[in-house]
Amino acid sequence: MRLPQSSRFKRHLLAMAAFALLTSGCAVGPDYQRPSAATPVAYKEAKNWVPAAPADALERGPWWLLFDDPVLNALAAGIEVSNQNIAAASAAYAQARALVREQRAALFPVIALNGGADRSGGGSSSSRNGNTYQASIGGSWEPDVWGRLSRGVDSASASAQASAADLASAQLSAQGELATNYFSIRQTDAQQALLASTIDGYQRTLKITQNRYAAGIAAKTDVLQAQTQLANAQSEALGLERQRAQLEHAIAVLLGRAPADFSLAVAPWKASVPQVPLGVPSTLLQRRPDIAAAERRVAVANEQIGIAQSAFYPSINLNASYGFGASSVADLFSASSSVWSLGLSAAQVLFNAGATRERVTGAQAAQDAAVARYRQTVLVAFQDVEDQLAGTRVLLKQQEFLRQASQAADEAETQMLNRYRAGQVSYTDVVTAQASALSARRALVKLQADRQTTAVALIQSLGGGW
Secondary structure (H helix, E strand, C coil), X not given: CCCCHHHHHHHHHXXXXXXHHHHCCCCCCCCCCCCCCCCXXXXXXXXXXXXXXXXXXXXXXXXXXXXXXXXXXXXXXXXXXXXXXXXXXXXXXXXXXXHHHHHHHCCCCEEEEEEEEEEECCCCCCCCXXXXXXXXXXXXXXXXXXXXXXXXXXXXXXXXXXXXXXXXXXXXXXXXXXXXXXXXXXXXXXXXXXXXXHHHHHHHHHHHHHHHHHCCCCCHHHHHHHHHHHHHXXXXXXXXXXXXXXXXXXXXXXXXXXXHHCCCCCCCCCCCCCCCCCCCHHHHHHHCHXXXXXXXXXXXXXXXXXXXXXXHXXXXXXXXXXXXXXXXXXXXXXXXXXXXXXXXXXXXXXXXXXXXXXXXXXXXXHXXXXXXXXXXXXXXXXXXXXXXXXXXXXXXXXXHHHHHHHHHHHXXXXXXXXXXXXXXXXXXXXXXXXXXXXXXXXXXXXXXXXXXXXXXXXXXXXXXXX
């Protein structure tokens, strides 16, 4: 019994599908393993550190709330919405996810519907013109015999995960930069207030020296020294004004706004510094997005080795079509007009002067480079944490010494000015005492800001949150 054409088409199609299934699952290339990296059992600058499981995907949270500053909270809340670096990283992540879907689509057959109509005729008068109509549906499929396509999907997925980590890095970087600039502005405000108070004092001192000079009990040099000291302080105040303007402009850009459309009013400075629990690094070091991105790029490089090795084996393609052809539209879909085709093709490169082998070697070298970059990223991460922990510890101790130095310098300034009024010391001694007092006050203010910015850096080095 002769099978109809459609039945034979289905039988052949099933046979070819079975062949594809039997030949698939022979993926070539190395299986991915997370590379090892030098990991200490404890931080040198902290105690009781215990290694933790990877947690780079955990929510980092609004860490800036720990500084208890409403203005900083309001600024940080808007940075993810308007910062252009974050917007670019977000778009890159969306692009990477689209590439994953594109690569996954290659695992499925491509089906196309075709139709056409032709009219032809001969050159002699005896020839008759004729019409031809065609309609068909066809498909092609490349079975993933050697795992090239699935590795392409895995590579794109790992790239998307790396892109997600890059997005987290961009967010963390922008948030940290915003907080650092904000605390620098508050430090500048405090320095300006300190200089304003100092300038008032210098003006009073200048008046004293002018009166003493007018009375003939002080030299002209005393007045000149007082004028010089006052002018220098006024110049420094203007320098702080410029510095504050630049910091304000930087914050505006971080928020995605034109500097002309943004201003930050002077406000009281809360010099509070949150304390970091000693057990935190064990959890948060593994959450650093740059480490996650570097590790995912090692996975990408690993999949590229398998893709390169698949070129040593033949590529296989299946093709099938079923359609109709007739000289008139009325006869187009009749059974006698049906046509079908099935095809199986294989191609193998026999000689390319070692190009395939060198592509595999190059892919292996690229993976070695990615592993080295991953390990270097881990080492730098540990260095960052150690640096910030050391800075946190040292600055806390320095603060007490600077507070004592500032108090002593203030007392020395007061005593020296009183002795000058009594004619016991020269005005040069007063200038020296006043300069020392101002320097000590400003150093204390700077250290308080440094403690806050170091806390921000520590949070960043730990992955952005507690």
